[in-house]
């Protein structure tokens with residue numbers, strides 16, 4: 001669960017080599033990395049900068065006389081800080097540094113750098129490396145720091161698939177200025193499935209436990225009810241079951257798009273880059289935030305035992321919520337998507353709606369009203385409407401400030417909260433649409449029926465959650481909103497009989513879940529007692545601290 005020291009070797013180091021090292025270079029490095037003869041990480045973030053990559057301070061200066069790059073950490077804020085696996089495990093890193101050739105600053109470029117001796121694993125001369133210390137979670141991964149003192153590497157250690165520096169220092173530009181950012185886009189493209197997986201684990205635990213836990217009565221009877229029979233418990237858990245499926249389906253799509261991008265970029269076709277960057281920037285932000293909320297609700301739904309580490313939900317939360325920060329802080333990434341949305345609005349205003357990509361074409365089409373009783377398609381139109389409304393309002397706010405004479409950056413900052421709201425709504429539309437498309441493609445009629453129930457639950461829950469935007473211009477009436485609520489409660493009840501099968505279908509083993517509450521055999525109470533008794537504190541009846549502290553305190557005559 002909490003990842004492992006080689007997680008970043010697999011999810012970033014190797015993909016960075018695949019995407020950015022030349023075939024020539026990969027003959028030397030990739031096989032060795034895949035066979036784990038070398039262990040690597042992705043060292044980009046610094047003590048002083050993580051979001052603003054233009055201001056990364058680690059430099060890689062080309063020395064034409066020796067055909068080497070000199071890596072240097074000019075000041076404390078330039079130390080690489082946070083990269084997973086960097087502290088103690090890796091002996092190599094893909095280092096992102098500001099490249100300087102013939103005194104020209106060429107921006108962030110990626111270099112393969114050996115950090116430690118392959119035999120002794122000792123850090124090499126000119127390298128300072130270590131672990132940054134305990135974190136909220138993910139403590140099985142040694143996030144580290146790294147400093148260079150005029151550390152020399154061969155010219156050929158610049159990853160040269162897309163940009164090159166020739167022996168004489170001639171710089172060959174990449175086909176797209178941001179192609180060096182591809183390793184991040186890859187992780188972002190995989191995050192929806194990863195986060196969906198975290199959410200699914202937490203929901204498996206909470207739903208199973210909610211059928212074991214009996215507490216209180218709905219109508220008087222012999223037995224107390226299973227807490228899963230409370231509507232509030234269903235409302236707390238079932239929308240997250242739907243989201244776990246929805247995020248996974250959306251993630252399948254972005255993983256496919258990333259693979260397509262990788263192939264296209266190699267042919268020089270970079271047209272997909274802008275769309276995928278915008279899409280994954282919004283998706284990682286919405287999915288990570290909603291996953292964290294869903295896991296927290298799952299933990300709270302388990303009462304006191306949810307708060308015990310025996311539930312393991314707090315660890316799942318810790319690992320998942322890091323995603324709101326890593327791979328691009330959520331606000332920063334929502335604003336990246338907002339750039340794309342504002343550009344789309346400007347294209348429409350310039351009469352160029354025909355140029356809009358499929359993901360934003362809806363911004364040019366006004367929908368007057370919907371008849372929600374006709375089904376899910378109508379909900380999609382409602383999501384399109386609220387996203388269009390907010391995107392246009394936020395864009396108009398920005399453009400009006402611009403027209404009033406504000407500098408672009410200042411106008412942008414003054415509109416940024418409204419812009420992030422538009423980015424979220426646009427992304428939630430995308431998630432709902434991929435969920436709908438994926439359910440439509442399910443062949444097995446029984447599966448399709450249950451997943452359709454989840455889809456209905458999802459669209460009603462989401463539309464109710466966005467009600468402010470749907471009501472503000474009268475697009476939806478309050479009686480339509482009453483219909484949405486009724487539908488929500490109808491589907492909570494409809495899903496109840498299938499809730500356990502829906503989470504069991506993810507087939508997490510007890511070992512993967514590591515949760516006493518989520519045990520497949522439902523044998524919670526005996527195992528909670530066994531778990532507690534195994535705690536180190538219970539090794540002895542009386543702790544040594546009693547002699548050392550308690551007794552002297554209790555016997556002291558103050």
Ligand SMILES: CCCCCCCCCCCC(=O)SCCNC(=O)CCNC(=O)[C@H](O)C(C)(C)COP(=O)(O)OP(=O)(O)OC[C@H]1O[C@@H](n2cnc3c(N)ncnc32)[C@H](O)[C@@H]1OP(=O)(O)O
Pocket residue numbers: 001002003004007011012042044045050051052053054084178181182184185187273274277325326327328329332336339340
């Ligand atoms: C179970 C265990 C699991 C284990 C799983 C654990 C995994 C943990 C992994 C964590 C690893 C990390 O965190 S690795 C480090 C992650 N770090 C980040 O993500 C850094 C976030 N910051 C950035 O990416 C960048 O600074 C930006 C994109 C925010 C800004 O870049 P910039 O160079 O200043 O560009 P900017 O001026 O904003 O935009 C200029 C133009 O470039 C475009 N642009 C910007 N980036 C891109 C891009 N990638 N692809 C295409 N286009 C792009 C913009 O849309 C814009 O187009 P136009 O609008 O002009 O048309």
Ligand SMILES: Cc1cc2nc3c(=O)[nH]c(=O)nc-3n(C[C@H](O)[C@H](O)[C@H](O)COP(=O)(O)OP(=O)(O)OC[C@H]3O[C@@H](n4cnc5c(N)ncnc54)[C@H](O)[C@@H]3O)c2cc1C
Pocket residue numbers: 008012042043044045048049050051052081082083084138143322325326327328329330331332335
């Ligand atoms: C668990 C974990 C694993 C990580 N693994 C790696 C790794 O393997 N490799 C690696 O290189 N890095 C890694 N990182 C670092 C991570 O990528 C950065 O923390 C992240 O990019 C955010 O940058 P920052 O920490 O500098 O935050 P900052 O950018 O300083 O953000 C601080 C606050 O400022 C706000 N802010 C910043 N810029 C703007 C802006 N332009 N507009 C509006 N608000 C803004 C942010 O929204 C945030 O609220 C990891 C981080 C974590 C937590």
